[in-house]
Structure formats: C-alpha cells, structure tokens
Amino acid sequence: MTAQQSFLFIVVLIAASGFFSLAEISLAASRRIRLRKLAAEGDTRAPRVLALQEQPGDYFTVVQIAQNAVAILGGIVGEGAFSPFFTQLLGYWFSEPVAQSAGFVLSFLMVISLFILFADLFPKRLGMAEPEKLAMAVHGGMRLFTILLRPLVWVYSRLTDTLFKLTGLPMLRDDRVTSEDVLAMTEAVTQAGILAQNEQRVIANVFDLDNRSVASAMSGRDRIAYFFRDDPDEVIRARIAEEPYATYPVCDGDIDHVIGYVDSRDLYQRVLNGQPLTLRDDALLHKVLVIPDRLSLAETLDQFRQVQEDFAVVVNEYSLVVGVVTLNDVMSTVMGDLMGPDDEELIVRRDENSWLIDGSTPIEDVLHVLKIDEFPHFEEYDTLAGFLIVMLRRIPRRTDSVVWAGYKFEVMDVDSYRIDQVLVTRLETGEAAAPTP
Structure with missing residues (x-):
C-alpha cells in the first residue's frame, strides 16, 4: 500500500471512528424529556431513540466492536501512512537508523493525535451539544451496522449479560426522577438566569411540604x-x-x-x-x-x-x-419571599450580621435565611423557640443564649414562658459553640 493510499485509509478510519463516538455519546446524553416532547410533536425517530435508551445493549456492543476494529486497523496502517515521509525528511539531518526511528515515532504520534482530535474529542463534544438531534440523525446508520454485525453482537451481548448476572449488577438504567433531581435541575436553571431565585425557592418549598410539620x-x-x-x-x-x-x-x-x-x-x-x-x-x-x-x-x-x-x-x-x-x-x-409586604415578618434583618427573629418562626426558614446546613436534634422541634429549649434543656429566660454554627441566638423577650423575640448575631471565627445559661 502506497503512502497516499495509507493516508486515505487513515482518513476513512478516523471518519468511521468519529461516527461511532458521536453515536455513543449522543445516545447516552439524550434527555428523555426532550425526546418525549419531539415524539409528541410527531418526529418518528424520537420513539426509536427512546426504545434504544431502554435497551442499549446491542447498540453499545456495535459501537465497541467497530471502535476496537478501527483502532486495530489504525495501528496497522498508521506506521505506513507517515513513516516514509518523516524518515525522508529527517534523513537530511540525521543518519538513516536515527531517521527511521524518529520517523516511526513521529508517525505514531501523528496518527494518535488525529484519532484523539477528530475521532474522539470533536465528535463527543459535538454529541454533547446537540444529543437528541444527532442521536436521531445517526440512528439509521447504527441500525444498519447492527444488522450487519448481528452474529458478533449476539455473542458479545450474551457474554456481557452473563457477567452482569454473575456480579449482580443492574442491567438497566434507573430513569426514576426524584425530588433531588428536580431541585438540582431548578438550581442549574436558576444559575443560568432562566429562573428567578425567588421562583426557584417556591419550587424547593413545594418539595419541602412533606418534611415540614x-x-x-x-x-x-x-x-x-x-x-x-x-x-x-x-x-x-x-x-x-x-x-x-x-x-x-x-x-x-x-x-x-x-x-x-x-x-x-x-x-x-x-x-x-x-x-x-x-x-x-x-x-x-x-x-x-x-x-x-x-x-x-x-x-x-x-x-x-x-x-x-x-x-x-x-x-x-x-x-x-x-x-x-x-x-x-x-x-x-x-x-x-414572594408574599406581599403586608404579611407579618417573622424574620427582620437589622444589619449585615444580625437578625431579629420571632420565636415561633419555623426552623426551616431560619436555616434558609442564615444559610446553616442543619441544627442539632432537628427532629425534636419545629420552631426557633423549640431549638433553644432543646439546647438549654429548660424554659429559656431573657438574656439566655446558644451559640451554634457561627451564630449566637440570644433570647430578648419572654412572655408567659413564650419566647417572643430572639436576636441572632453572626460571630467572629473561633468563638465557642455552646449554650450560655
């Protein structure tokens, strides 16, 4: 095979490898919500891609067979593609043995670089950018390769299924959407500026209704x-x-x-x-x-x-x-925070480092405002007053205080054993976290 033929063959192999890389990443990255929307709009390819996501075994088997075959062929042909050119070029400055060795190394690096760039990085980034569109575009070609490679696909798929059964690992992707998934998505959308922060907080509060008494x-x-x-x-x-x-x-x-x-x-x-x-x-x-x-x-x-x-x-x-x-x-x-200004404020911010909070304020609201991860013995109370009672192990009196998570919670007013107002102050780093009688 001449150098020109080897070069053309390398180009074909890179294109084939890029196609399979694109097919793999686009199917994996396709979002089921968008595919269902496309299917509802009448795109007949979207249901087929959804079906592949449900049972992707044969699809990925074809991808791996093809990519490994291309890699082996690329290694075989790669040496002859660029070695003569680099050897001849380096022969003007170095001896023949040195030129041949250096030419082989440069040819190897050239082929590897071309495969990494055009057969891996570029198609995968492209597949991540438009996964649903590209997954539907390559579906027909992948279906043809699946038919052509059916015997090999059946053998490797059965062997893979056997390994999964022996190891007890799950064979199907769990597509259940949890509240954590939805909240993570809304946070990402908020950071992107699509959803207002107050609106994201409303969504989070809806999911929190099960956790608040x-x-x-x-x-x-x-x-x-x-x-x-x-x-x-x-x-x-x-x-x-x-x-x-x-x-x-x-x-x-x-x-x-x-x-x-x-x-x-x-x-x-x-x-x-x-x-x-x-x-x-x-x-x-x-x-x-x-x-x-x-x-x-x-x-x-x-x-x-x-x-x-x-x-x-x-x-x-x-x-x-x-x-x-x-x-x-x-x-x-x-x-x-979307409630109108006429609603009674249980939390009033005095300055950058202090808040005046009603004792009946739900503890979840205190966590949100102060950006504290959690309070101790969280399951034993529902309000800020309950937190102070649990921490002090008695009915608080005026000037009683508790230090927790870098904040001092000081009782300012008590009416017939009811904690009316609590002054919360952000402390300097290093102050102790303990109740003060």
Whole structure:
C-alpha cells in the first residue's frame, strides 16, 4: 500500500471512528424529556431513540466492536501512512537508523493525535451539544451496522449479560426522577438566569411540604382569636374589631372544646341586616376540621382538599388545642419571599450580621435565611423557640443564649414562658459553640 493510499485509509478510519463516538455519546446524553416532547410533536425517530435508551445493549456492543476494529486497523496502517515521509525528511539531518526511528515515532504520534482530535474529542463534544438531534440523525446508520454485525453482537451481548448476572449488577438504567433531581435541575436553571431565585425557592418549598410539620405553619394556641358559644353581641363585636380575622373557632367552656367555627362574612352580613350577633344560632356554625399536630404540610393540604375546607384546628396527642392553620398559612410557606409586604415578618434583618427573629418562626426558614446546613436534634422541634429549649434543656429566660454554627441566638423577650423575640448575631471565627445559661 502506497503512502497516499495509507493516508486515505487513515482518513476513512478516523471518519468511521468519529461516527461511532458521536453515536455513543449522543445516545447516552439524550434527555428523555426532550425526546418525549419531539415524539409528541410527531418526529418518528424520537420513539426509536427512546426504545434504544431502554435497551442499549446491542447498540453499545456495535459501537465497541467497530471502535476496537478501527483502532486495530489504525495501528496497522498508521506506521505506513507517515513513516516514509518523516524518515525522508529527517534523513537530511540525521543518519538513516536515527531517521527511521524518529520517523516511526513521529508517525505514531501523528496518527494518535488525529484519532484523539477528530475521532474522539470533536465528535463527543459535538454529541454533547446537540444529543437528541444527532442521536436521531445517526440512528439509521447504527441500525444498519447492527444488522450487519448481528452474529458478533449476539455473542458479545450474551457474554456481557452473563457477567452482569454473575456480579449482580443492574442491567438497566434507573430513569426514576426524584425530588433531588428536580431541585438540582431548578438550581442549574436558576444559575443560568432562566429562573428567578425567588421562583426557584417556591419550587424547593413545594418539595419541602412533606418534611415540614403543620406546627411550623400554624398560629399557636396563644394567638388564636376565638368565641365562646354564649358570648353576647357586644363581646363578639369587640372581638371582631380588635382581632379581624376571616374565621373564628367557637368553643364550649374552654378553648380545648371546639364545637365549630364561624365565618366572619356571615357575621358581617348579620350586622348589615341589623340582626343581633349570637352564636347559639346553629345556622352560623360550620363543622370544624380537626387535625393532629404530627401531620406534614402536604398531608394538611390533602385534608383541606378532602373536606373542601381552608381552616383547621390542630390538636396534640392529649386532644388539647395547640393552634389553628389555614390554607393561606400553608401557601405562605410555599410562596416565601414572594408574599406581599403586608404579611407579618417573622424574620427582620437589622444589619449585615444580625437578625431579629420571632420565636415561633419555623426552623426551616431560619436555616434558609442564615444559610446553616442543619441544627442539632432537628427532629425534636419545629420552631426557633423549640431549638433553644432543646439546647438549654429548660424554659429559656431573657438574656439566655446558644451559640451554634457561627451564630449566637440570644433570647430578648419572654412572655408567659413564650419566647417572643430572639436576636441572632453572626460571630467572629473561633468563638465557642455552646449554650450560655
């Protein structure tokens, strides 16, 4: 074979190797979501590529047979492709033995470089850039090679299957999409500037509903505005004026005996009609949804959906009322920073290194704002107040503090054993992480 023929043969081998490299990487990198979209739009090649991703064994066997065959042929032909040229060129300056040895080395490096550049790096980068489009483009050619190499493909595929069975390794790709996958994708899209950071946070909050208890979003027992069944007209009017809410629990004797709830719109209607306000009228009372305090927010939403309500009373294992929760409370948890400025702020940033935080603030919100990975004994509490109680092992008093993860949490105000305000300060590096009595 002449030098020119060897060179042309090398070019053909490089092109063939590049084709198979492109076929391999484009199939592996193709995103199933985009392929399904193309299939829905009527592209008949997309379903075939999806089928190959489900069972890629024969496809990759063809690729490996072809690439190894090309590599062997390239090694055989490579020496004759460029060695004579380099040997002749170097013969002007060196002796014949030295020129032959150097010519062989240069020829070898030349062939290797051409294969690396044009048969590996370039086609693989190209395949990563447009995987779905290229996977569909090379599908026909790969199908032809699969038919031509069927006997070899069958032998090597059976041998490979046997090895997988012996080792107990999975033979199929797990294409299940987890919440972590979706969150990772939204973070990548946010970094690319396609999705706003607040919008990405909303998506993360939706997936966090399963991990957050209803106690993290409810209004606590001490913040419940409620009526007794026998409250007179003037008491009801005064309570509405002082604490204007959409819904009020109605109790019999004490707050732990809730018999229903009343909608403020019904009360306003009676006022406009000049009727007296009395809660002994059963027409005003609605059956109240009662849920345990161990439910997650996702389960709470499901309870609202089942009974077509947007208000619930939360009780503990002793059937004592610990709070109330509304659909708006849950949605506020999801919306986060997108909530309007009229909503009550539980976390107020004072400056770059300090925050004033309400004790009832959900601990997940504190983690997010302070960018802390986790709090100790995380499963034992739902709020910042709970964190302080667990760390101090007692009911905190004013000026009590806890240092954790580079922050000092100092109790600023306590009202009847309830932690109202906590001052959180970022500490200088090196300060101890321990509770301060």
